[in-house]
Amino acid sequence: MKKPTAIIWVLRLGAAILTIGSLYLFAPWRAAIGYLMPLPATVEAQVDAATDYGLDGIIVYVDRAGHAPEFYAAGWHDRDLRIPANPHALFKIASISKLYIAAATAMLVADRQLDLDDTVADFFPDLVGQLANAERITLRMLLQHRSGIPNWVEDPDRWAITSGEVNDYLALVFDDPAEFEPGTRYQYSNTNYLLIGNILDQALGYPHQQFIRAEILDPLGLSNTFASVDDVEIERIPGGYDPGWPQENFRPRVHHVPGGTMVASAEDTGIFLRALNDGTLFTDTEQAIYSSIYEYGHTGLLAGYSSIARYHPDIDAVVVQFVNTSGGNSWTATEVVYDRVVRILRREG
Structure with missing residues (x-):
């Protein structure tokens, strides 16, 4: 050869x-x-290196017990307009919104305005026959993602909805078979929190975001948190308030479905998360109810928006990360950067 x-x-x-x-x-x-x-020497150095992972722009907020809040940003707030990332920018926090809805539900259950064992059929009798197992799915199951209701986000017809009406999204799962028997296992579904939003509106007699504003946001002084993009003053958008999108593209991308609508700064998100975890948000009864129904941190994902908000008890730190990149391998990169930031904080003690 x-x-x-x-x-x-x-x-x-x-x-x-x-x-x-x-x-x-x-x-x-x-x-x-x-x-x-190898980890860099500081969180700032790690955030600065985030663009090496293919991320356009990143914001990180750190609240460590005994330290002043820390703000970091790197890359572009808007790549096309060449606006640098702004650590105080408003951001579509997507499914992190579910934490606020779960907290509001815990408050209403403690006040006996809601019962965790009431079923979807109890709240909405007209859904029997349209939504599988409506008469057996409880509010508790919805909160815990144990309902078996399909996720409307996975329906290919979702892109055809232009009305912005919540019930049009709910209709996407009408007559679909259940994913599993209610209560038998966990499977994340955005439809659960769409329904919970409607349940809260019915119990309150007014939009649940008004309750969230009055009972959660205002008491915590969270003036940079909003129910949706619709509530953001237009003058706040130019010059650094919507990572990833120029002003003319901000409004058309409003997301109206409960559990994914909210807009907030990283600092406001971190303050809320600290209060959720340290007990200052709730009474003892409300805290016990919340602990039985939902988690204490969350991630969020919309087109152009990736977010992680978690409390780390071993270092008594809240870390919030916003990234204005989605799709491809960007979520893996987002998680890697977040993990490295937390590892640096642990190393620092």
Whole structure:
């Protein structure tokens, strides 16, 4: 057999290098390699390096017990307009909104305006026959994502809805078979919190976001948190308030479905999360109810918006991260950066 010439060996080596380079640049390996790299000296250095992971812009807020709040930002607030990332920008927090709805529900249950064992059929008799197992799915199951109701987000017809009406999204799952028997297992479904929003509106007799404003946001002094983009003053949008989108694209992307609508700054989100976890938001009864129905941190994802908000009890720290990039491998990169930030904080003690 003829031995490869030197030129052949060079070509083979070049192909191998290109293959490895492609894996690093275009596959999840890029984020995985980033996870394994030595940690930088500071959180600021890690945030500055986030753009190396393919993220356009990033905001990080850190609230550590015994320290002043820390704000970090890197990359672009708006890449096309060349506006730098702003650590105080407003952001569509997507499913982090579910924490506020769960908190409001706990308050109403404690006040006996709601009962966790009431069923969807009790609240909405007209859904019997349209929504699978409506007469057996309880409010508790909705809150815990144990209802078996399909996730409306996974319906391909969702893009055809232009009305902005919540019930049009709910109708996407009418007559669909249940994913599983109610209460038998966990499966995340945005339809659960769509229904809870409607239940709260019915119990209160007015929009549940008004209750959230009066009982949660105002008492905590959260003036940079809003029910949706519709509630944000237009003058606040130019110059650094909507990461990822220029002003003319901000309004058309309003997300109206309960459990994913809210807009907030990273600081406001962190203040809320601290209060949710340390007991200052609730009475003892409300805290016990909340602990039985939902989690104490969350992630969020909308087109162009990726967010993580968690409390870390081992270091008594709240860390909120907003990234104005989604799709592809960006979520993996987002989680890697967040994990590295927390590891740096643990190292610092």
